[in-house]
Amino acid sequence: MNGWGVWTLFVKEVRRFWSVLVQTVLAPVVTTLLYLLVFGHVLQEGGVAFAGVAYAHFLIPGLIMMALMQNAFANSSSSLLQSKMHGNLTFILLAPLSPWEFYLAFVAAAVVRGLVVGGVIFLVGWLVYGLTWQSAGWIILFALLSAAVIGALGLLAGILADKYDHLAAFQNFIIVPLTFLSGVFYSIHRLPEAWQWASHLNPFFYMVDGFRYGFFLQSDVAVEVSLAVTSGFLLFVSGVNLWLLTKGVKIRH
Amino acid sequence: MNRAAVEFCGVRKRYGELWALRGIDLTIPQGSFFALLGHNGAGKSTLINAMAGLVRLTSGQIRVMGHDVVRDYRASRRALGVVPQELIDEPFFSVRQLLTLQSGYFGLRGRQQAAWIDELLARLSLSDKADVKTHQLSGGMKRRVLIAMALVHHPQVLVLDEPTAGVDVGLRQNLWAFAQELHQKRGMTIILTTHYLDEAEALCDRIAIIHKGALLAVEDKASLLARYPWKHIELTGTGTLHGPLSDYLFSRQAQGWVFRVPRSLPMAQFLAWVETSGLQWVDLKVREADLEQVFMQLTEEVA
Numbered sequence: 001m002n003g004w005g006v007w008t009l010f011v012k013e014v015r016r017f018w019s020v021l022v023q024t025v026l027a028p029v030v031t032t033l034l035y036l037l038v039f040g041h042v043l044q045e046g047g048v049a050f051a052g053v054a055y056a057h058f059l060i061p062g063l064i065m066m067a068l069m070q071n072a073f074a075n076s077s078s079s080l081l082q083s084k085m086h087g088n089l090t091f092i093l094l095a096p097l098s099p100w101e102f103y104l105a106f107v108a109a110a111v112v113r114g115l116v117v118g119g120v121i122f123l124v125g126w127l128v129y130g131l132t133w134q135s136a137g138w139i140i141l142f143a144l145l146s147a148a149v150i151g152a153l154g155l156l157a158g159i160l161a162d163k164y165d166h167l168a169a170f171q172n173f174i175i176v177p178l179t180f181l182s183g184v185f186y187s188i189h190r191l192p193e194a195w196q197w198a199s200h201l202n203p204f205f206y207m208v209d210g211f212r213y214g215f216f217l218q219s220d221v222a223v224e225v226s227l228a229v230t231s232g233f234l235l236f237v238s239g240v241n242l243w244l245l246t247k248g249v250k251i252r253h
Numbered sequence: 254m255n256r257a258a259v260e261f262c263g264v265r266k267r268y269g270e271l272w273a274l275r276g277i278d279l280t281i282p283q284g285s286f287f288a289l290l291g292h293n294g295a296g297k298s299t300l301i302n303a304m305a306g307l308v309r310l311t312s313g314q315i316r317v318m319g320h321d322v323v324r325d326y327r328a329s330r331r332a333l334g335v336v337p338q339e340l341i342d343e344p345f346f347s348v349r350q351l352l353t354l355q356s357g358y359f360g361l362r363g364r365q366q367a368a369w370i371d372e373l374l375a376r377l378s379l380s381d382k383a384d385v386k387t388h389q390l391s392g393g394m395k396r397r398v399l400i401a402m403a404l405v406h407h408p409q410v411l412v413l414d415e416p417t418a419g420v421d422v423g424l425r426q427n428l429w430a431f432a433q434e435l436h437q438k439r440g441m442t443i444i445l446t447t448h449y450l451d452e453a454e455a456l457c458d459r460i461a462i463i464h465k466g467a468l469l470a471v472e473d474k475a476s477l478l479a480r481y482p483w484k485h486i487e488l489t490g491t492g493t494l495h496g497p498l499s500d501y502l503f504s505r506q507a508q509g510w511v512f513r514v515p516r517s518l519p520m521a522q523f524l525a526w527v528e529t530s531g532l533q534w535v536d537l538k539v540r541e542a543d544l545e546q547v548f549m550q551l552t553e554e555v556a
Binding site for chain 1: 302305306307308309326327328330331333335337339340341342343344345346351354355357358359360361362402
């Protein structure tokens with residue numbers, strides 16, 4: 001394994017978003033806090049989702065997850081597409097890095113960006129809204145797994161996209177709807193039965209539900225089920241990525 | 254011992270209905286300065302990109318320093334440095350950061366590597382631009398950055414894909430001096446594609462001509478030039494052309510004529526024809542075959 005090579009690519013990908021921190025971290029944090037400010041107040045009368053949990057507290061883990069997912073996706077997808085369009089992807093393709101190493105570095109950097117953005121929102125939730133948690137282990141596990149899943153989806157989108165239009169389509173027609181319909185703002189038990197059933201087909205739902213379990217030890221489905229679905233989805237998306245990278249689809253012509 | 258720097262065996266590449274490479278068998282010896290010539294779209298860049306793993310072959314095999322570029326890609330990529338034809342931008346990092354990153358992808362770091370990066374920057378006159386991002390550089394400087402990037406991991410084989418396209422004369426001379434130094438002092442195998450045939454003629458010892466995805470010739474420069482059976486004689490003067498000279502007229506010039514005669518024709522015979530023709534001549538120049546003539550003849554024969 002080319003360990004130093006992977007580390008270098010990972011560091012490069014992290015430094016890339018770190019060098020434009022206002023755009024990559026501060027802006028999504030501010031947007032998410034606006035969601036919290038508006039929905040936290042407007043919807044607090046809407047009833048309690050989990051027993052003994054205030055709506056604002058219920059909402060914060062959902063918003064953390066939403067920001068984490070959107071930013072993990074944005075990191076790997078835009079970095080890869082930008083590298084393709086500027087041509088500098090050639091430098092990486094000429095290097096002795098395997099498809100797995102390429103995948104690892106891109107997804108790990110996406111996880112870092114997701115965790116940084118999610119972490120800042122978590123801090124605000126804790127310090128300003130008094131958010132507490134029951135199990136740090138489940139929280140960290142689901143944050144890591146979910147960021148990896150969405151980072152890998154971002155990589156997939158980056159591989160397949162030829163222009164920003166393609167990426168925007170992937171983001172607006174797949175990632176955003178799946179995120180909004182994953183229970184970020186509500187418990188699916190408040191939905192009509194058909195929508196509840198549909199929500200169970202959405203892999204993002206299990207990520208949000210499992211993550212929220214770490215805060216309240218309450219969830220819409222058993223946390224073990226969420227863990228199995230999230231892990232399975234990660235394996236599936238990773239497998240597709242590795243297959244595309246090995247074949248060189250849209251990268252090595 | 255394997256004396257081939259690069260071996261192409263039955264290399265074929267198809268894009269949809271178009272065969273870009275139609276079965277290339279070619280060996281590039283270690284330590285050679287090798288020219289790959291061809292018109293636009295002949296398949297030169299496809300061949301080079303396949304060597305670098307940027308293009309997947311439809312069939313066939315390529316080995317760089319004995320390493321298969323698909324099965325043993327780590328070793329083959331370590332052995333190969335490629336200067337791509339297209340200029341590349343990287344908006345987030347400075348020139349030195351790019352070179353450090355590129356070293357890292359190859360697992361290289363430490364003081365020795367930093368010293369090599371400094372040496373490359375100095376040798377390519379980029380020291381004062383080390384902390385500048387590539388989009389702030391001129392085209393010629395970007396070209397030099399690409400050369401530094403290709404050399405940063407100490408490859409044994411260097412590929413220059415039309416490196417002097419759009420580069421001014423002074424820089425072109427510098428690049429060729431540097432390439433010759435790498436070849437002569439470091440024993441590097443250099444593969445060059447260029448549109449400037451005089452460059453290939455001046456620098457390269459072995460030449461391949463590729464046309465419509467197939468090889469037309471792979472020869473030492475001397476034997477390739479010997480394939481052209483003519484020499485050109487430029488005569489400056491006035492008068493009316495007749496006799497045997499008119500059979501060998503190649504083109505009429507403003508102040509004279511150009512004749513194309515067999516290489517074997519003795520100059521005394523030619524001068525005798527000139528004397529008997531009654532032409533008023535003031536100057537005579539003989540041009541031996543050059544690569545351009547050979548190239549044009551070979552590619553026109555199969556066009």
